[in-house]
Amino acid sequence: MKKLVLSLLVPVLAAMTMIVGGGTASAASNPYTAAGACAHDFGGSWQQASTRGRYAINSWKGHAADVYLMYNAATGYNCVVTIKRLNVGTATRTGAHLEVQGGATKGQWGDYKYYSAVQAFARDRCIRFFGSVWVNPETDSAGPSDTWGNCH
Template sequence: MKISGAIVAGVALVTCLGTASAAAADPADPQPETTHQAQLLATNFQLPFPCGQSWTGNSNNSSAHTSYEIDFNRGGSPDADLGDTVVAAAAGTVVISSHQGSTNGFGNLVKIDHGGGWSTYYAHLNARSVSAGQSVSQGQKIGTVGKTSRPGNNISAHLHFEVRQGSNYPANVRKAVFNGVTFGYPNQTLTSRNGCGGSTNPHTAESVCGSGYTVINSAGLGSAGTVYLLYNKSNGYNCVTTIKRSSIGTPTATSAYLEVQGSARKTDSGDFSYYAGPVIAKAAGKCVKWGGKAGSSSHDSPFQHCG
C-alpha cells in the first residue's frame, strides 16, 4: 500500500495433468481479493525462478487444468526452457520428491509444505535437487524444468505450478500470489524477484494502475526506483507511477507526473513508502510528457507517444 508521511509474450506449449504492522490503506491501493489471499500474501511467495528471469504463465492452455494451476514457459519454441532452474517460491519443508510414475501426470514432482496448510507443487521436472524431509529456503534450487509425465504422455517442457491449501482437491487450489500481487489469470508474463536480495516492493506498475493497463515505457531512477508509463487501450487513458526500489517501507520523497498536451500537468508527490501515483489522464490521440523522481534521480520525458 502507499502510505503518506507514514512487474515476453508467450504461450504454454503443453498438455498436462494435473506480517506487516497495521496501517491505514489508501482506497486506491490493491487489496487482497479474499481472506485466503490475505493469508497467502503473508507468505510472500515469489516466482519459482531465479532473480531477473521473465516467464509466461498460462492457466487455460491445458484441458487438464481444473482451477488456478499455472504452466510456465519462456522462449519461443517447444523445449526452449528444458533444463532451466526451478527454485522454491517460499521457505518450507519438502514433503514429496519423487517420480509419480503412472499415479498421475506429474512425472518428477516436488511438493513443499509452507505451514498453515499452504503448499506448492512443482511438476514435470527434468531433475530433482532436493529430498523429502529437507528444509529449503526461498530461492533455493529444487530442480530443473522438464517434460516428465506418465508413460505415453508426450508433452513439451514446462513447469506446472500450483498453490494449495488443505487437501480437498481441486477446491484447495488457490490463486497464486507473487511478490505480493495476484497472478493475472488466465495468463501473464512476470519477472522474478526471487533471490534478488534486500527488501522487495510488493507493488508493480500494473497493480498500481489497475486492470487493463500495460507498460509502454519506463525509466530507471538509479537504484532508488523506476517510473513507468502505462496505457489502457480500452478507454484511452494513460497512467504514470513511480515504484520505489530502495528504502522500501520507509517514507521518502517520491513523485510521478503526467501531462497531456494542451492540458495542465497532474502530479502526485510526497513522502511515500512504496510508490507515487497512480496519475491517470485521458490521452487518446494526444502526446504526453511523463516522469517522476525517487531519491536524487529524476526523469522528464519530451512530448511523445502521440497517437
C-alpha cells in the first residue's frame, strides 16, 4: 500500500513544483510594439519603413533588442525606436539615434524599462539611424549608421 501511495504521489508533487515556481524562468515580453511606442511618445499613425526598417541587436546574452525605423506619411516624420527584449521592465541604458541628411540629428539615451524613441521631420530627405542597448557588462548597437537611405 505504501508503494502504491508513493508511486501516485511523486508525479503529483513534481508537477506542483513546476507550477508553483520550480520551473525555468522566462524573459518578460515587451508590451510595446514599434508603432505603439512611436504613437505613445509622438502621437499619430506609424508604419515600418519599407527598406531596412528593422535590425536586431544581439549580445552575448541573446537577442537584446530590435531597432525599428518607422514613418508617418501624414506628417513626414520618421521615428526610430529601440524595443528591449532583455531586461524588459528594468531600467537599463537604451538609445535611439536618427540623422536627417542636411538636417537634424536627434538622439534619445537614458535608462528605460521598455524602449527609447526619437523622431525627426524627414519628408523628401534621406536618413540614417541606429539603436543601442546596455547588456551588462557591455553596450551593443545595430543599424545602418554608415549609409543614407529610406528617402521619402
